[in-house]
Amino acid sequence: MGNQSSRISDLLLRALDNLSQEDLKRFKDKLSHSDFEGKGTIPRGQLENADRIDTKNLLMEFYSGDAAVDATIEVFTQINLRDSAAKLREEREKGYKKKYKEDIKKKYKLIKDMNSCFGDNIILNRRYTNLTIVDRPRQHAEVMTERTSSAVTLATLYKPDKDGQTPQVVVLLGAAGIGKTMTARKIMYDWAAGELYKKKFDFVFYINCREMNLLNEKGSVADMIFKSWLNTNAPVNHILVNPEKLLFIIDGFDELRFSFDQPKDNLCTDPWEKKPMEILLSSLFRRTVVPESYLMITTRPAALEKLGQCLECSRYAEILGFSKAEREEYFYKFFGNENQARQALRFVKANEILFTMCFVPFICWIICTVLKQQLEKGENLTQTSKTVTGVYMLYLSSLVKPLSNNTKQHLYGNLRGLCSLAADGIWKQKILFEEEEIKKFGLDQENSLPLFLNENIFQKETDCECLYSFIHLSFQEFFAALLYVLEEDETTDSGIPKKDVKTLLENYGNSKNYLMLTVRFLFGLLNEERMKDLKEKFGCKISPKIKADLLKWVQANQETDLTLLCVHEGIYQSYQLELFHCVYEMHEEDFAVNALDHFTALNLNQNKFTQMDQRALSFCVKHCRRLESLCMCDLLSDSHFPLCLPVSCRFSDCHLTAACCEDLSSILSIKQTLVELRLAGNSLGESGVKLLCEGLKHVNCKLQKLRCVFTIFFP
Numbered sequence: 001m002g003n004q005s006s007r008i009s010d011l012l013l014r015a016l017d018n019l020s021q022e023d024l025k026r027f028k029d030k031l032s033h034s035d036f037e038g039k040g041t042i043p044r045g046q047l048e049n050a051d052r053i054d055t056k057n058l059l060m061e062f063y064s065g066d067a068a069v070d071a072t073i074e075v076f077t078q079i080n081l082r083d084s085a086a087k088l089r090e091e092r093e094k095g096y097k098k099k100y101k102e103d104i105k106k107k108y109k110l111i112k113d114m115n116s117c118f119g120d121n122i123i124l125n126r127r128y129t130n131l132t133i134v135d136r137p138r139q140h141a142e143v144m145t146e147r148t149s150s151a152v153t154l155a156t157l158y159k160p161d162k163d164g165q166t167p168q169v170v171v172l173l174g175a176a177g178i179g180k181t182m183t184a185r186k187i188m189y190d191w192a193a194g195e196l197y198k199k200k201f202d203f204v205f206y207i208n209c210r211e212m213n214l215l216n217e218k219g220s221v222a223d224m225i226f227k228s229w230l231n232t233n234a235p236v237n238h239i240l241v242n243p244e245k246l247l248f249i250i251d252g253f254d255e256l257r258f259s260f261d262q263p264k265d266n267l268c269t270d271p272w273e274k275k276p277m278e279i280l281l282s283s284l285f286r287r288t289v290v291p292e293s294y295l296m297i298t299t300r301p302a303a304l305e306k307l308g309q310c311l312e313c314s315r316y317a318e319i320l321g322f323s324k325a326e327r328e329e330y331f332y333k334f335f336g337n338e339n340q341a342r343q344a345l346r347f348v349k350a351n352e353i354l355f356t357m358c359f360v361p362f363i364c365w366i367i368c369t370v371l372k373q374q375l376e377k378g379e380n381l382t383q384t385s386k387t388v389t390g391v392y393m394l395y396l397s398s399l400v401k402p403l404s405n406n407t408k409q410h411l412y413g414n415l416r417g418l419c420s421l422a423a424d425g426i427w428k429q430k431i432l433f434e435e436e437e438i439k440k441f442g443l444d445q446e447n448s449l450p451l452f453l454n455e456n457i458f459q460k461e462t463d464c465e466c467l468y469s470f471i472h473l474s475f476q477e478f479f480a481a482l483l484y485v486l487e488e489d490e491t492t493d494s495g496i497p498k499k500d501v502k503t504l505l506e507n508y509g510n511s512k513n514y515l516m517l518t519v520r521f522l523f524g525l526l527n528e529e530r531m532k533d534l535k536e537k538f539g540c541k542i543s544p545k546i547k548a549d550l551l552k553w554v555q556a557n558q559e560t561d562l563t564l565l566c567v568h569e570g571i572y573q574s575y576q577l578e579l580f581h582c583v584y585e586m587h588e589e590d591f592a593v594n595a596l597d598h599f600t601a602l603n604l605n606q607n608k609f610t611q612m613d614q615r616a617l618s619f620c621v622k623h624c625r626r627l628e629s630l631c632m633c634d635l636l637s638d639s640h641f642p643l644c645l646p647v648s649c650r651f652s653d654c655h656l657t658a659a660c661c662e663d664l665s666s667i668l669s670i671k672q673t674l675v676e677l678r679l680a681g682n683s684l685g686e687s688g689v690k691l692l693c694e695g696l697k698h699v700n701c702k703l704q705k706l707r708c709v710f711t712i713f714f715p
């Protein structure tokens with residue numbers, strides 16, 4: 001007997017056992033007259049002498065599966081045994097939930113490391129580290145300037161807000177690799193384990209946008225539920241009875257290729273109605289179908305505008321990544337060996353930029369993976385990197401290093417194919433690739449695949465289809481960028497469309513935001529050291545002339561007097577801020593000086609920057625040679641903003657510390673053009689003020705105006 005039959009058998013027997021002898025007699029009598037769902041009646045002769053077990057067996061034989069329970073409930077109701085009917089209904093619901101939860105727990109309990117061998121899994125809870133998540137104000141102009149953001153936990157996402165409104169749609173935002181998918185998986189697991197949303201949701205369904213892109217057939221909400229149901233037939237009818245107890249997690253909105261500007265009368269309202277995927281998803285987002293259900297949508301910030309066009313969200317929350325303490329916790333979890341974790345942490349902390357970058361879990365994973373390999377081989381921990389591109393290169397090098405010479409010979413060809421596949425995919429917003437495409441780019445050779453691509457087994461209706469994806473979307477973006485840097489190669493590129501960097505930049509400028517990370521990597525790859533590595537380690541022929549195109553592009557996108565308004569730690573990501581990130585990613589003084597030559601004034605007030613934003617800005621401001629005025633306030637308390645050298649500097653409420661005063665002091669003693677300095681709202685401390693005074697006393701100091709309010713007591 002299958003699992004489901006055995007569950008139904010127990011359920012029915014319990015229900016019949018609870019009947020008195022008299023009620024059982026009435027039940028059998030009514031049953032012998034009932035033509036349930038046109039299936040005819042169970043012959044009276046068979047029922048007459050049947051005991052409870054026989055009756056149960058007859059019910060199961062005659063009405064197979066769930067219909068036997070439906071028939072029993074119906075007959076209970078007809079003979080006025082309403083309590084028994086309600087109890088059976090309730091027990092069946094509990095059974096469904098229990099089974100679904102068990103299956104979900106099994107499915108989400110394990111995760112696969114991106115570079116792991118088949119069957120090499122890790123227990124989710126042993127690796128999952130808490131992330132910092134904050135609530136975000138809505139995107140109305142008047143609230144965009146609201147600067148407070150409060151920490152939230154997964155458990156409080158669907159709790160009423162301060163106005164008493166319970167959000168029905170939660171958008172979980174976060175940059176590439178910050179942990180959105182991991183969080184979605186953790187929610188699935190915790191819910192199934194009874195640790196999250198226990199009373200709030202009866203069923204939680206996970207929908208992966210990457211897979212949605214590939215579904216050419218029409219589908220319905222019911223089909224989505226069927227697909228999530230792992231083993232048995234989903235009791236969709238019963239699930240849909242209480243839509244307000246359902247949560248749909250739609251993971252990776254930014255990966256969807258569809259446009260969502262459907263006219264309203266195209267949308268569906270019936271959960272059983274089959275529609276093309278883009279209409280079905282539009283209907284869910286625009287709340288025309290199962291409008292009482294709850295949604296959680298994860299997306300990168302770049303797709304926020306598109307999402308806003310088809311969805312009215314009631315709560316935005318943003319994943320900010322790992323705090324310092326969480327980064328440390330991650331290292332211990334990753335290594336599972338205190339000694340190694342301590343060594344690795346000591347090494348990473350000594351390189352401040354590297355440690356800062358670890359706020360992104362995926363970067364943390366790459367760094368730990370590379371360090372683990374080095375530690376296991378007894379090598380010294382020597383690699384350092386200042387940019388995200390540098391970290392990705394580290395990973396690439398670590399993969400290539402142990403390859404045999406024979407494999408290395410084919411490396412460049414494979415890499416080119418891989419880059420072409422990646423770029424092709426980025427343009428088509430395609431993340432899963434079929435075997436045909438793998439062949440088209442010559443990647444079907446031994447050794448070319450396992451290094452960079454994952455094999456996914458994707459359930460397409462009943463057939464199992466084999467698909468490939470990069471080990472992480474950001475790696476696809478990295479390889480796509482690499483294609484633009486590689487020199488055209490007439491011998492190997494036949495049939496592969498040529499890629500023009502100007503088209504890439506133009507399209508990105510025209511708000512094709514999904515190109516954002518690719519463009520950022522492009523800058524990163526053109527760093528001299530990266531190019532040298534690419535040549536030496538991977539045999540790449542690099543085309544440095546595109547640096548000139550990048551320079552022109554940055555220059556063309558500049559104003560002289562720039563005010564960056566309302567950047568809330570990445571949410572309202574400004575195009576201009578992204579340009580600063582690009583310049584940072586290249587990390588070259590000459591380029592930065594030329595690229596930023598236009599700026600004379602920079603106003604960074606009203607912003608809340610992430611640590612990485614601050615690093616990028618710090619680097620850029622340092623290289624704005626013609627900057628005359630810099631105005632900023634309210635930096636993070638552990639910020640590292642440069643005390644750069646324009647004519648006028650305003651650092652109001654910048655949490656400047658005594659350490660910053662040391663820089664300031666030396667600037668005052670060198671920079672004779674600095675004439676105005678405003679420092680209101682900073683508590684510099686006694687030692688800070690003393691340091692400042694040193695600079696002010698210096699013979700080179702030509703400061704004319706100093707504005708500050710100090711509360712400090714000198715002994």
Ligand SMILES: Nc1ncnc2c1ncn2[C@@H]1O[C@H](COP(=O)(O)OP(=O)(O)OP(=O)(O)O)[C@@H](O)[C@H]1O
Nearest residue numbers: 127128129176177178179180181182361362365473
């Ligand atoms: N909370 C976490 N604890 C431990 N590791 C994490 C966590 N979040 C993410 N990671 C690591 O970072 C990797 C990338 O995370 P994930 O795929 O969830 O990012 P994402 O935000 O969905 O990225 P993208 O927008 O590029 O799809 C994971 O595969 C995992 O190794």
